[in-house]
Amino acid sequence: xxxxxxxxxxxxxxxxxxxxxxxxxxxxxENMFWYRQDPGLGLRLIYFSYDVKMKEKGDIPEGYSVSRxxxxxxxxxxxxxxxxxxxxYLCASSLYQIGxxxxxxxxxxxxxx
Amino acid sequence: GENVxxxxxxxxxxxxxxxVIKCTYSDSASNYFPWYKQELGKRPQLIIDIRSNVxxxxxQRIAVTLNKTAKHFSLHITETQPEDSAxxxxxxxxxxxxxxxxFGTGTSLTVIP
Numbered sequence: 001x002x003x004x005x006x007x008x009x010x011x012x013x014x015x016x017x018x019x020x021x022x023x024x025x026x027x028x029x030e031n032m033f034w035y036r037q038d039p040g041l042g043l044r045l046i047y048f049s050y051d052v053k054m055k056e057k058g059d060i061p062e063g064y065s066v067s068r069x070x071x072x073x074x075x076x077x078x079x080x081x082x083x084x085x086x087x088x089y090l091c092a093s094s095l096y097q098i099g100x101x102x103x104x105x106x107x108x109x110x111x112x113x
Numbered sequence: 114g115e116n117v118x119x120x121x122x123x124x125x126x127x128x129x130x131x132x133v134i135k136c137t138y139s140d141s142a143s144n145y146f147p148w149y150k151q152e153l154g155k156r157p158q159l160i161i162d163i164r165s166n167v168x169x170x171x172x173q174r175i176a177v178t179l180n181k182t183a184k185h186f187s188l189h190i191t192e193t194q195p196e197d198s199a200x201x202x203x204x205x206x207x208x209x210x211x212x213x214x215x216f217g218t219g220t221s222l223t224v225i226p
Binding site for chain 2: 004035042043044045059090101104106
């Protein structure tokens with residue numbers, strides 16, 4: 001059974017703080033993704049990665065960066081958190097580059113005060 | 114880029130009735146269309162998917178239909194049960210963007226016992 005684990009379920013940070021959201025998958029998947037989920041806006045792709053040390057911008061990369069030093073770990077970084085980054089963040093992984101099932105983590109709910 | 118629209122945003126049905134959720138997409142090159150179900154407080158999970166070379170796919174009480182000409186696809190749930198209550202997301206993907214999915218904004222389905 002695929003497991004995607006996000007290190008923090010709930011975080012509260014202050015404006016301007018640096019925030020790290022960690023995601024680990026245990027199925028040797030090549031592909032990993034970070035999505036942001038907001039009511040009425042669905043799931044929007046922030047960044048994705050098809051390989052170690054590789055990253056690609058998604059639809060809303062502004063204000064975010066990512067790191068993938070190891071195949072199983074994909075980190076989302078908010079260099080200077082702002083209130084409009086208050087949201088639910090979902091990490092996902094998949095095996096196949098094309099048309100494969102996405103396996104999601106439980107999500108990290110971030111509140112920026 | 115691709116634009117996926119999903120309707121309705123909320124849907125209430127009586128237990129035992131059918132539910133239909135519709136999505137349209139803009140990019141005719143999209144060729145893979147999954148549906149994800151997200152129960153309250155849980156991660157999204159794939160429930161059914163369809164590829165552009167078929168028009169319909171069924172799995173017990175759920176089915177998905179695809180009209181490539183009109184660029185729309187629908188999720189059909191028959192004999193609804195309270196455990197079908199959840200948020201449902203449609204998505205579209207195409208081969209040359211790898212596993213980059215474009216999600217709809219979600220439909221909150223409530224099945225009334």
